Amino acid sequence: MFSHEFVRNAYLAGTMIALACGTVGWFAVLRAQVFAGDALSHVAFVGAIAAATIGVDERIGLFALTLALAAAIATFGRAGGADDTVIGIVFAWILGIGILLITILATSAQGGNGVTTVNTLFGSIYSLTTGGSVLAAGIGLGVVGATYAISRPLLFSTFDSELAQLRGIPTRLLAAGFLGLLAIVTAEATQAVGALLLLGLLAAPAGAAHRLTARPYRGIALSAGFAVAATWSGLALSYVIPSLPPSSAIIAFAAAFYALAATYAFARG
Amino acid sequence: MNPSLSLNLVEDVRQLFTFQFMISAFEAATIVAVLAASVGWYMVLRRQSFAGHTLSVMAFPGATGAALVGLPTSLGYYLACGAAALAMGRAPRGRRFGTQTAVIATVQASGLAAGYLFLSLNHAILGGPEALLFGTLLGITQAQVLALLGVAVASLALLAVVARPLLFATVDAEVARARGVPVKALDAAFLLILALAVAATSQITGALLVFALLVAPPATAQMITMRPLLGLGLSVAFSLLVAWLGLGVAYFSIYPVGFYTTTFAFGLYVVTRAIRATTASRRARARV
Amino acid sequence: MSALAINLEGVSVARNGRAIVSDVDLEVGRGEFIAVLGPNGAGKSTLMKALLGLVPIAAGRATVLDRAPVQAGSEVGYLPQRRGFDHATRIRGVDLVRLGLDGNRWGVSLPVTGRARSRRRADRHRTEEVISLVGAGAYAERPLGELSGGEQQRLLIAQALIRRPRLLILDEPLDSLDLPAQVSVAALIRRICVSEQVAVLLVAHDVNPLLGYLDRIVYLGGGRAVSGSVDEVITATTLSRLYGAPVEVLHTTDGRLVVVGQPEAPHHHGHRHEEAAA
Numbered sequence: 001m002f003s004h005e006f007v008r009n010a011y012l013a014g015t016m017i018a019l020a021c022g023t024v025g026w027f028a029v030l031r032a033q034v035f036a037g038d039a040l041s042h043v044a045f046v047g048a049i050a051a052a053t054i055g056v057d058e059r060i061g062l063f064a065l066t067l068a069l070a071a072a073i074a075t076f077g078r079a080g081g082a083d084d085t086v087i088g089i090v091f092a093w094i095l096g097i098g099i100l101l102i103t104i105l106a107t108s109a110q111g112g113n114g115v116t117t118v119n120t121l122f123g124s125i126y127s128l129t130t131g132g133s134v135l136a137a138g139i140g141l142g143v144v145g146a147t148y149a150i151s152r153p154l155l156f157s158t159f160d161s162e163l164a165q166l167r168g169i170p171t172r173l174l175a176a177g178f179l180g181l182l183a184i185v186t187a188e189a190t191q192a193v194g195a196l197l198l199l200g201l202l203a204a205p206a207g208a209a210h211r212l213t214a215r216p217y218r219g220i221a222l223s224a225g226f227a228v229a230a231t232w233s234g235l236a237l238s239y240v241i242p243s244l245p246p247s248s249a250i251i252a253f254a255a256a257f258y259a260l261a262a263t264y265a266f267a268r269g
Numbered sequence: 270m271n272p273s274l275s276l277n278l279v280e281d282v283r284q285l286f287t288f289q290f291m292i293s294a295f296e297a298a299t300i301v302a303v304l305a306a307s308v309g310w311y312m313v314l315r316r317q318s319f320a321g322h323t324l325s326v327m328a329f330p331g332a333t334g335a336a337l338v339g340l341p342t343s344l345g346y347y348l349a350c351g352a353a354a355l356a357m358g359r360a361p362r363g364r365r366f367g368t369q370t371a372v373i374a375t376v377q378a379s380g381l382a383a384g385y386l387f388l389s390l391n392h393a394i395l396g397g398p399e400a401l402l403f404g405t406l407l408g409i410t411q412a413q414v415l416a417l418l419g420v421a422v423a424s425l426a427l428l429a430v431v432a433r434p435l436l437f438a439t440v441d442a443e444v445a446r447a448r449g450v451p452v453k454a455l456d457a458a459f460l461l462i463l464a465l466a467v468a469a470t471s472q473i474t475g476a477l478l479v480f481a482l483l484v485a486p487p488a489t490a491q492m493i494t495m496r497p498l499l500g501l502g503l504s505v506a507f508s509l510l511v512a513w514l515g516l517g518v519a520y521f522s523i524y525p526v527g528f529y530t531t532t533f534a535f536g537l538y539v540v541t542r543a544i545r546a547t548t549a550s551r552r553a554r555a556r557v
Numbered sequence: 558m559s560a561l562a563i564n565l566e567g568v569s570v571a572r573n574g575r576a577i578v579s580d581v582d583l584e585v586g587r588g589e590f591i592a593v594l595g596p597n598g599a600g601k602s603t604l605m606k607a608l609l610g611l612v613p614i615a616a617g618r619a620t621v622l623d624r625a626p627v628q629a630g631s632e633v634g635y636l637p638q639r640r641g642f643d644h645a646t647r648i649r650g651v652d653l654v655r656l657g658l659d660g661n662r663w664g665v666s667l668p669v670t671g672r673a674r675s676r677r678r679a680d681r682h683r684t685e686e687v688i689s690l691v692g693a694g695a696y697a698e699r700p701l702g703e704l705s706g707g708e709q710q711r712l713l714i715a716q717a718l719i720r721r722p723r724l725l726i727l728d729e730p731l732d733s734l735d736l737p738a739q740v741s742v743a744a745l746i747r748r749i750c751v752s753e754q755v756a757v758l759l760v761a762h763d764v765n766p767l768l769g770y771l772d773r774i775v776y777l778g779g780g781r782a783v784s785g786s787v788d789e790v791i792t793a794t795t796l797s798r799l800y801g802a803p804v805e806v807l808h809t810t811d812g813r814l815v816v817v818g819q820p821e822a823p824h825h826h827g828h829r830h831e832e833a834a835a
Contacts (some may be wrong), residue, residue: 034370035319038377042477085488088318090540092480096531099478100524122385161430196326197385200378205372245389251382314648429665437660442646443637444716448661449630493648495700543634 001239008114009133010125010246014231016140017185017192018201022227023147024185025179025206026220031158035084036073036179037202039091040186045195046098047187048120053105055157058120062187069094070183074176123194123247125235136191141184144224154178155216183189193247201227204254207260226261284350293409297417301470303484304421304445306508307428308466310501311459313487315439318480320357324375324464325479327353328471330384337391343416346468353380354464358457404527406476408467415501417469424465431455436497478527481515482508485534489541507537561620562587562724562756563608568617569797570600570607577603585758587723590750592767593760593785595777596819601760604777609635610759616681622723623759627723634717634755638728642709650693653701655684659715664782670824674705683719689752691715691745705771706827707738716766725749725757731766739766746770764791765813778819791816 001009028037044066051061073087102117119127131221147154157164157171158215169264189198207227209219284293312321327349327417335345349537437445438452447453470479486507490500515530522529563585569575581709585591593601593820606612610627621629658680666673688697689698691711701712710730717725727746731739747770750757761767764774769785775784778789779800785792790796791814796804800820807815 029371032370034374035322038319038322038374056491084316084318085313085484088322088480088484089488089535092478092484093531093535094530095477096481096535100528103523103525103528134370196381197378199374203371203374204378207375210371243390245385248386248389251378255375255379255382258371262372419614430663432665433656433660433662437656440646440653441656441660441716443659444635444657447611447635447637448657450661491647495649495652497652 001236005130006126006128007235007239009128009130010235011232013128013133013136013140014125014192014235014250015228016137016144017188018227018231019184019224020140020143020147021189021198022205022209022224023144023220024178024181025106025202026209026223026228027147027151027154027158028202029206029210030180031178033179034203035087037182037186038185038199039073039087040066040069041190041195041198041202042091042098043094044186044190044198045120046094046101047197048190048195049098049105049117050099052116053101058063058116059187059191062190063184065094066183066187067180070179070189071176074172074179082186119194120190120242121196122245123190123192123197125192128191132156132191136188139176141219143181143188147181150174150177151216153222191251197247197251200254201229201230204251204258208258211258211261211265227254230249230257281521282517285517290409291516291520293411293414294516295513296414297409297473298516299418300414300421301511302482302508302512303505304424304466305470305479306486306504307425307501308463309483309508310487310504311428311435312463313484313491314436315459317460317463318484320373320460321463321467321483322351322451322480323357323373323380324353324460325471325483326377326468327380327464328468328476330380330387331468333384333387335393337387343413343468343472347420347465348472349380350464350468350471351461353369353377354460355457358460377504394484404473404478404525409473413472417472420469424462424469427458427462431458431543435459474530475527478531481527481530481534482512485538486511489538492538492541492545511537529538560586562589562622563698563758564618564620566618568607568619569615570612572603572612576780578777578782579616579780581617583782583784585724585756587756588750588754589772590747590757591759592764592771593758593775594762594764594774594779597762599777600780601777602728604782605728605758605760608726609633631720632721632722632724634722636713636725636727636730638732638760639713644702647700650697650700650701650704651684651688652711654688654697654712654716654719655680657719658683668742672817687715687719688707688712690718690749706734707742708737710734714742714745714749718753718755721755723752723755725755727757727759729760729762731759731763736766741760743767743770746816759788768812768814781800787814 002011025037026032044062047061047063047065049061050065051058054061069091072090077085105116125269126167144200153164153169154174155172156167157169163170186195186198189201192198193201206223209223209224211224213219230253231250233253234248237253238244238246238249286295299506309321312318317318327348331345331347332342333350334340334349335342353376357373359372434445434450435455438450438455439446442452467479467483470482487500487504489507490503493503494500511530511534514533515526519526519529561584561681563583565581565583568581568583569579573727581604582648593604595601603612607614608621608626610621610625610629618625622632623737658764685694688694691706691714693715696708697712701709704712714725714727731742734742743766746757746759747756758775759767763770764787771787773784773786774790775782776796776799778796779802781799783795783799785795791806793804793806796806796816796819801821802818804819805817807817809815
C-alpha cells in the first residue's frame, strides 16, 4: 500500500491533521464551541469556492474566510463565547453566498464539472500532491504545538475566567487565539475529509475522550489518539474497498470510537 | 423561459403565477414557512439551533439513502431526521453541555458521511448533491404540496397541544417538574417535532439553508418581543415575507433561490438588531 | 380540615441509601412562618423535596395538608433553589408568573366560547392581582434577565402564590440577595402569611434577616432536627446537644446571632467541577 506516493501523502497529511483535530477538538468540546467549529467548517467550504471562482488557489480562500469568521465571532461574541443563534444566522447567510458562487462557478470558465464542489465538501485526501501534503502536515504540527503552548492558561481561563483574569491571563486574547486555531484546523481538515465531515473528526474523538476521563492532558492525548486511529483505519479500509470514500470511512471509525467510549462510560457508571 | 422584470408590480406578480410549478412552489414555501417559523420560535428559545442544523443536514443521507434502496425521497427525509432526533434525545439538556454538543456533532458528521457513501454507491442522483443541499425551485408537484400540508398540520397540531407545558419546561424546568409537567418526555417530543418540521422544510430550501426560515425569523421576532403569542405571530410573518420575497426575486434572476432567502433573512435580522441597538442607546441616554 | 399544614412524626429521609435526616417531628400550623436552618449538606433541601413528594420518605408518618406528600401536589407552592435567571433570559416576569397558573395545561384555549373567554379574563386578573401582592407591578413587563435579584425573587414568589396554595415552600430564596433585599423579602413573606393565611417554610442559611418576622424555626444538624422559637433553639445548649459537639452562640451588640463551631456535614464535591466544565 505504501509503495504508492498518493497513499504516503494521504497518511502524512492525514496523521498530522488528525493530531491537530484531536487536540484542538478536545478544547472545543470543553469550551462548548463545537457549533462554532461547525460554522467555520461550512464557511471554509464557501471560502474554497470563492477562491475557485476568482481563480486563485483554494487554500487561500479556505484560510482567509475561516480566519475572518473566527475574528468576527471573537469580536462580536459575548465574553463567554458567541450565541449559537447568531452564529447560525451568520453562517446560513454565508452558505447562501456559497450557493451563489457555485452557480457562478458552474457557468464560468474555471467551472469544471462540479468536482471542486464535491471535493471541498467531502474531501480529497488521495489527491494531495507531495508538496501539498507536506505543507498540510507542517501546519497541522504547528497547530498542535501552539495549542500545547497555550494549554495551561487556556484551561485556567476556561474553568474560571474571572480568577484567570485576576492572575493576569489575557482571557479575551486567548479566546480569540483559540478561535483562530480552530479556524486553521478547520481549513486544514477540509482538504482531508471535506468541509461537511470535518466536524466529525473535531468532535467525535474529543467527545469520546471527555467521556472516558476528566483529566486534561490524558484527555487531549486520548482525543488525538482516537483521531489518528480513525484516520489510519479509514484510509486503510478505503484503500482495500475502492468504492468506499476515504472521508466517510474515517468519520465512521471516529463515530464508532465515540459510541464505544460512551457505552463503556455508561456501563462503568 | 426567460422571465424579465418589468417595473409594473402587478404585471410582475401576474408573471410569477403563470406557470403551475411556481404556484406549487409558492404553496409549498408558504406551508413550510409557517411550520418552520412556529417550531423555530421554540427552538431559538431553547437554544437548540445546533440540533436544528444537524437535523436539517440529515436530509442529505435521507434522500441519498432512499434513492439507493428505492424508497420515495421524502420518506427518506423523514426517516433520517426522525432517527437523528432519537439519537440526539439521548443526550440531556442543561448540564454537561459540552459533551451534548459532541453527540450532536457526531450524529451530524456520521449522517453526512453515510449520505456521501450512498451517493457514491448510487451514481444516478440527478443534479449531484447541490440540489439536495441547497434546494431547488423546480419540480415541486401537487402531491408533494399536499404531503407537506399534511405534515405541517400534524406538526402544528402537536405543537399546539404541548405549547404551554413546553414553554414552562423551557424557561423554568424545575418548577414545571414540580407541577407535574413531564419535562424529559417533552424534550424528546420537541426534538421529534423539530425533525418533522426540518425534514419538511429541507425539501424546499435544501438541507443547508433551512436556517433562513427556521432561525432568522424567530430570532428577529424575539428581539422585538418576548410575549409568546405575539412573538409567534411575528415570527410567522417574517418567515412568510422572507420566503415569498426570496421566491419572487429568484424567479426573475439567474441566481438560486437559496441565496435570496438567506440574504433577506440575514438582512432582516441585521436591520432589526441595528434598530434595537440605536433605540436602546437613545433610551439609555434619555434616562441619564 | 385540620389546623395543621404539615405534620411529621418520626420521619426519616434517605438518599442513595444514606440517611440524611432521621426521626424528625414537626408541626406547622396554618399561616405560620417557619425558617428551616442548618449548615450546608444538613439535608434542608432534601427534607423539602420529601414534603413535596419528590423524594420518598424512608420511615415515619408525613402528612401535608391532610394528605400524603405526593398527593398534596398543586396545593403547595414551591420555589426551588435557583441560581437566578441569566442576563440573556428574555421572557417577561408576567409571563413566567402566568405559567405558574396554566403552564401545565395541555392544548391551547382559544377564546371562542364564553366560558373560555371568562376563564382567560379570570387568569389575567389573578396574575395582575398576585403581582401587585408582591409589589412587582412596576417591572413585571420587563425581561427577567434585566431585573435585580430581589426583583426576580418577588416575581418567583408571585409565581408560587398564584394558585392560592395553603403551603409555600421556598428553598433558599434569599441566598443571592443583599441584606436590605433579604429583609424586605422577609417582610413581604410575613405580610403574605398573615393576609393570605398561607403557611411558609423558608430554607435559609442565616436567620438574622428573618429575625422578628418568624414564628418558629427548624434547625437541622447531625442528621436530626429540633424545632421551636428562635430563643429556644438557637442556644449553645440546644445546638450542642443536636450536634453532639460543642457549639457556641454569640449575641452581637446590634442584635444578630452568630453560631460558632457547628460541624459541616460531608457533602459531594462532584457538582462544581461538572458545572465549570460545561
